[in-house]
Amino acid sequence: xxxxxxxxxxxxxxxxxxxxxxxxxxxxxxxxxxxxxxxxxxxxxxxxxxxxxxxxxxxxxxxxxxxxxxxxxxxxxxxxxxxxxxxxxxxxxxxxxxxxxxxxxxxxxxxxxxxxxxxxxxxxxxxxxxxxxxxxxxxxxxxxxxxxxxxxxxxxxxxxxxxxxxxxxxxxxxxxxxxxxxxxxxxxxxxxxxxxxxxxxxxxxxxxxxxxxxxxxxxxx
Numbered sequence: 640x641x642x643x644x645x646x647x648x649x650x651x652x653x654x655x656x657x658x659x660x661x662x663x664x665x666x667x668x669x670x671x672x673x674x675x676x677x678x679x680x681x682x683x684x685x686x687x688x689x690x691x692x693x694x695x696x697x698x699x700x701x702x703x704x705x706x707x708x709x710x711x712x713x714x715x716x717x718x719x720x721x722x723x724x725x726x727x728x729x730x731x732x733x734x735x736x737x738x739x740x741x742x743x744x745x746x747x748x749x750x751x752x753x754x755x756x757x758x759x760x761x762x763x764x765x766x767x768x769x770x771x772x773x774x775x776x777x778x779x780x781x782x783x784x785x786x787x788x789x790x791x792x793x794x795x796x797x798x799x800x801x802x803x804x805x806x807x808x809x810x811x812x813x814x815x816x817x818x819x820x821x822x823x824x825x826x827x828x829x830x831x832x833x834x835x836x837x838x839x840x841x842x843x844x845x846x847x848x849x850x851x852x853x854x855x856x857x858x859x860x
Contacts (some may be wrong), residue, residue, distance in 0.1 A: 643743055644684045645830045646677065647736040653677020656733045657690040658748055661704070663720060664690040665731045667697040699731050703751045707858040711741045713763055713850030718745045723857070742853060762849040769842045776838040782815070783834065790819035822858040 645656040651673045657664040668677040680693050691700075707723040718741045722729040735741045748754055762768075793816075802809070822830060 642684065642687075642690065643747060644681060645733065645735065645739060646681045647734060647739075648674050648677045648681070650674045653680075653682055654733060655684065655693075656731075656744070657684050658703070658751070658755065660751065660793075661702060662690070663703055663706070663748060664701040666690065666693055666732060667693050668695050669670075669697065676797060680780070699729070701729055703732060703748065704753060706752045706754065706856070708749070708859075709745045709749055709754065709855040711745050711853040713852050715741050715853075717741060720748065727752050734806045745855065749855055752856075756855070758843060758853050758855050760851040761854050764851055765846060765849075768845040768849045772838050772845060773840040776842075779838070783827070783831045786818050786822070787813050787824065787831065789815050790822060790827045793819055794824055 641656055642659045644658075647654050651669065653668040653673060653674050653676065655664075655666040656664065666680060667676075668680065670676075676695070680695070684690060684693065701720065701722040705722040706720050708720075708721040708836075710719040711717070712719075717732060717734045719733075720731040722731070733744070735744065746756070762794060804812070819827065
């Protein structure tokens, strides 16, 4: 059977994308042995085994003739296929491993569909545009709140117990304590305000000048 296989495998999670002459498969393995199971399945597929015979906890199957839209993310690391076979569109999403080319995967699949090979660029939606600043901002904000709390505690004679918890937890506490001692409560507030302004500016920039994704096929999903 003529088929192509792409894979992204980690220790506990493995995702395979397999393309036959008429069908696209996304096969996912999750769990303690997810990476091992995915590696074994990938080897079998590369050896010619029919993807339909591969069993996993989560899989998606769509006929390539039903694909009406393909997208590649602005970061060029994720490809999405939208099927219009049913009233509710089915989305198959695959994030490539480092070194793989998401646009090349998209073009390979498109060759087997009725979609025009002509590609275009579209602005991403507002939510997609600001998701990175929001997520990173929340993480940094939480960390900075711990730094300020520690700085305030140090000023009143308290502090963090850096001897309890896991090695990772102790290491994080030491970093928080070091920054708190360096900046103090006032310095922490000043730097926190600067960080807030920076994240807001980043979010505004993402909205005003949105990243663009590469698209083939229908104008909407």
